Amino acid sequence: MDMDKLRRAVRDILEAVGEDPEREGLQETPDRVARMYGEIFSGLASDPKEHLKIFNESGKHDELVFVKDIPLYSVCEHHLLPFIGRAHIAYIPKDGGIIGLSKFARIVDCFARRPQVQERLTGQIADFLYDNLKPQGVAVFIQAEHLCMTMRGARAAGTVTETSALRGCMRSDARTRAEVTALLKGKQ
Ligand SMILES: Nc1nc2c(ncn2[C@@H]2O[C@H](COP(=O)(O)OP(=O)(O)OP(=O)(O)O)[C@@H](O)[C@H]2O)c(=O)[nH]1
């Protein structure tokens, strides 16, 4: 990431809104914000495949795995404001191919730390897991609040956007889909 360019851009924004970038409280702000962008957009330079350590529990577990309430912090690409929520991932392994549970949070983070829209983020996580883990099926659900809709613009505080992406048997098999939806809603 070009930190010099980021620092200059933040200074320009401060000047453009009528602030004095030289006043004491703002002197370190361009550098601080540049580092912050480095952090919240770190997913642009990271490869989710690094987190794909597959264990082969052959014949042992080809039943549903559901990881709920993974914290999600992303940035809307339209306004560069955060959207914050939870991701839930369900999958059914094939031939015992499973991954460590913590890797779901790492994979979510990797795709979330980029300029995003919620629909694409949801689909990218589902596609990545479907293509690389090669399960029988995978479902990704995201619930999030978009600050661009709450602190500005429509100012519709409390609005939650829910998205889902279903692949493989999660999409094609109505019973599996129903089971996952019920689990998501905490009915089982
Ligand atoms: N589909 C989708 N829309 C998003 C997401 N994040 C932000 N948006 C929307 O992107 C849209 C951008 O609309 P524009 O009309 O181009 O921008 P704007 O004038 O700032 O719109 P307002 O937010 O309505 O004030 C807004 O409706 C946002 O709510 C997202 O993840 N998915």
Ligand SMILES: [Zn+2]
């Ligand atoms: Zn937005």
